[in-house]
Amino acid sequence: MTHSFDALIIGAGQAGPSLAGRLTAAGYTVALVERQDFGGTCVNAGCTPTKALIASAKAAHTLRQATHYGLPSVGELTVDLAPVQARKDAIVAASRNGLENWLLHMKGCTVFRGTARFLSATTMQVGNDVLEAPRIFLNVGGRPARPPLPGIAQVPHLTSSTILALAELPAHLLIVGAGAVGLEFGQLFRRLGAQVTIVERSPRLLPHEDADVAAAVHESLAGEGITLRLGADCIGLGLEDGQPVVQVHCAQDASPSRGSHLLLAIGRQPNTDDLGLANAGLHADARGFIPVDEQLQTAVPGIWALGDCNGRGAFTHTAYNDFEIVAANLLDNDPRRVGDRLPASAIYVDPPFAKVGLTEDEVRAAGTPALVGKRPMTKVGRAVEKGETQGFIKVLVHAETDQILGASIVGVGGDEAIHCIITAMYAKQTAAFMRRNVFIHPTVAELIPTVFGELKPLEAKPAA
DSSP: OEEEOSEEEEOOSSSHHHHHHHHHHTTOOEEEEESSOTTHHHHHHSHHHHHHHHHHHHHHHHHHTGGGGTOOOOOSOOOOHHHHHHHHHHHHHHHHHHHHHHHHTOTTEEEEESOEEESSSSEEEETTEEEEOSOEEEOOOEEEOOOOOTTTTTSOOBOTTGGGGOSSOOSEEEEEOOSHHHHHHHHHHHHHTOEEEEEOSSSSSSTTSOHHHHHHHHHHHHHTTOEEEOSOOSOEEEEETTEEEEEOOSSTTOOOEEOSEEEEOOOEEESOTTSOGGGGTOOOOTTSOOOOOTTSBOSSTTEEEOGGGSSSOOSHHHHHHHHHHHHHHHHSOOOOOGGGSOOEEEEOSSSOEEEEEOOHHHHHHHTOOEEEEEEEGGGOHHHHHHTOOOOEEEEEEETTTOBEEEEEEESTTHHHHHHHHHHHHHTTOBHHHHHTOOOOSSOSGGGHHHHHTSOEEOOSSOOO
16 A cells, blocks of 8 residues: 655654654654664663663662761672663653654654665655655664674674663673773673673773773773773684683783673664665665765755764764754754764763863864863862762863863763853853853862863873
8 A cells, every 4th residue: 555645754763753743743744664662772772771770780889889978888789680670671661652652643643663665765665555755764773783703603692782681680791892882881780790891902992082081981990890801803702611702812811701691892783774775776885874965865855864874973962963953954944964063972881971072182183283171080079079089071272262172071970061061162162261150069060160271282192
């Protein structure tokens, strides 16, 4: 059966449902197609479940530190993973069900369940239904990548999605990959009581961040008893007595790491391989992403790509901003562009790491004359009072224009405090402006004006 609409939206992740809401409110008839769970990665296998687990792990960690706060020891704390998972599942279900209910009752929106595949540039097939529309919006998201590691076909392993369904706590969790996924799962399972070993090919954590950031995160994780095996030049997988083994180095320190469970956290890939893109005249790049312009239009007029499938951002906030860009251009005559947004992100280890704009290394590489301000969390009253003094606040400023170039915060509350700087950068405010702000005491953010008041020339080479 063929159905005609004004617009097709493929995927109910962060961009799709909000776009459906705007389009239907503007009088469009919309078909929204979802083949799995409403809410996409963020709600079902990303932000929502992982941050719920991180909150439980933080509570367990705080209980074990009771004596540091002048409280009686709780003794040996053993965590039963089942109720922790149940709490997480309830939070996920509430979010997913609420979104699904909204879409199912949205006037002007028809929901189809199944996998959508292009028949032409204006038609897609979903099961026995053919959907046609002059506008098609792809919001198909991504999934954990399965790298071609030696032995991967023979060794049972977890992904960032399947680990969320574990019923029992691993005795020893091996993690291959030290990106955001690997670090967050590593710390939360360590705090819940598992032994954890992280294997990473790079010689240090967070190779795309500044060395001081990487060192602070390394110190935090190692201090909690996580084994970090870096510079792994010969990663391979195997089994011994039915349990996973990870080979780390071919020569130096050739001893493998052994554990009870294995998590592969080596990137993600877009869900574009089964869309039948060629039938619409579209072609993905070598990594599977659908190329788009600054307004998220593909090479084929009438087709847009939003969220994780377009290679222009891999975060919930960038996916939602993709929706805003498309809606502004299509409905509001407001020419918003991808290039308008600042690169900003966070990794939710504890203490968290958040950043915006350029890193020191990027500023040096560009040859930009710059100033840097930095203050350790040991000098932040709120951090001292909370007993969480790891990390620092760092800002980068153009030495000639006084414009803010970037900032990094590793420390308690840093994922919230960074927004003071993000807002100032969007407003194109200067370091002088930031110095005149008066923030509330006692907060972590109140020290940001002070950091902007302690600027020094950025050295041509990073300090050893």
